Amino acid sequence: MVYSKLMFEKGYGYRRKEAVRKSKEVMRTKGDSAWLMRESPLLRTPDKPVDSYDFQFRPVLPDGAGNLKEYIEDTLATKYGDAVLLELGGTGTLLARGFSDGFFKKSAGVSLSDFRDDIDPRLKLSDKELNHRVIEGDILTKETQESVRSWLGEDKKVDVMIERMAGGHDFLPNEPFYMAPKANTWYELLDEGGILFAEVPDAFLDYMTDWEQYLSQNYGSVIDLQVADSECGIDVRLQKLSGAPEQLPLLPAKDVMEQARRLL
Numbered sequence: 567m568v569y570s571k572l573m574f575e576k577g578y579g580y581r582r583k584e585a586v587r588k589s590k591e592v593m594r595t596k597g598d599s600a601w602l603m604r605e606s607p608l609l610r611t612p613d614k615p616v617d618s619y620d621f622q623f624r625p626v627l628p629d630g631a632g633n634l635k636e637y638i639e640d641t642l643a644t645k646y647g648d649a650v651l652l653e654l655g656g657t658g659t660l661l662a663r664g665f666s667d668g669f670f671k672k673s674a675g676v677s678l679s680d681f682r683d684d685i686d687p688r689l690k691l692s693d694k695e696l697n698h699r700v701i702e703g704d705i706l707t708k709e710t711q712e713s714v715r716s717w718l719g720e721d722k723k724v725d726v727m728i729e730r731m732a733g734g735h736d737f738l739p740n741e742p743f744y745m746a747p748k749a750n751t752w753y754e755l756l757d758e759g760g761i762l763f764a765e766v767p768d769a770f771l772d773y774m775t776d777w778e779q780y781l782s783q784n785y786g787s788v789i790d791l792q793v794a795d796s797e798c799g800i801d802v803r804l805q806k807l808s809g810a811p812e813q814l815p816l817l818p819a820k821d822v823m824e825q826a827r828r829l830l
């Protein structure tokens with residue numbers, strides 16, 4: 567989408583709300599939108615040029631990184647055959663299938679339900695070969711965290727975590743003090759060297775500029791963070807480098823409150 571100067575001045579939150587409004591408009595007129603993305607491919611395909619994770623996350627890749635697959639496989643080359651992939655908010659079959667054979671040791675998608683049979687019953691056929699699992703659950707609950715930990719078993723940590731819930735974001739609470747500890751529980755599962763790609767939930771959008779600055783000033787050498795506007799939302803790439811804190815560094819509560827007051 568094209569952003570006006572006013573939209574930039576008003577910040578990420580305003581831009582995401584505008585993007586949602588526009589995509590709802592598109593859905594009304596063309597019957598097509600992010601709300602319909604359910605089993606999206608890793609890379610762009612001729613029939614689905616904008617659904618792919620590559621389309622969404624290319625703007626947060628470092629310059630010259632190639633596409634999303636190349637970036638992940640190159641960055642984690644030493645983990646070939648031993649890497650673990652987790653998608654939050656999706657069944658993740660086509661995502662996992664998009665990587666080179668054997669790159670991931672195992673993968674899982676956490677989704678409210680496993681709706682793959684409604685799309686194409688053949689999707690499940692590669693689960694065994696891929697060592698892929700769909701974990702039905704709500705990413706906001708402890709039970710789901712426990713299911714994921716039990717699926718991880720002795721692997722304990724995740725190397726690539728992806729969250730791209732698109733229209734599913736509409737169902738997440740728009741409350742930063744509630745959502746921040748939830749984000750932290752997933753950040754904790756990311757291994758050192760691990761990379762998180764996420765479409766930023768609405769609750770954080772108004773605080774992203776300040777958080778970006780806070781992280782770069784205080785954790786710039788141990789967390790590699792890139793934030794960008796894509797046509798689909800506001801996205802981040804976060805890599806936990808050596809020495810990164812165990813807990814997700816959050817903007818101090820007083821800064822969140824100040825920003826919330828400014829926005830009133």
Ligand SMILES: C[S@@+](CC[C@H](N)C(=O)[O-])C[C@H]1O[C@@H](n2cnc3c(N)ncnc32)[C@H](O)[C@@H]1O
Binds near residue numbers: 603
């Ligand atoms: C629009 S689909 C996107 C699916 C996939 N990520 C993709 O891009 O093709 C939204 C997904 O978010 C999941 N979802 C929404 N709220 C969720 C929650 N609280 N916990 C887990 N999954 C959730 C839905 O079950 C669904 O799989």
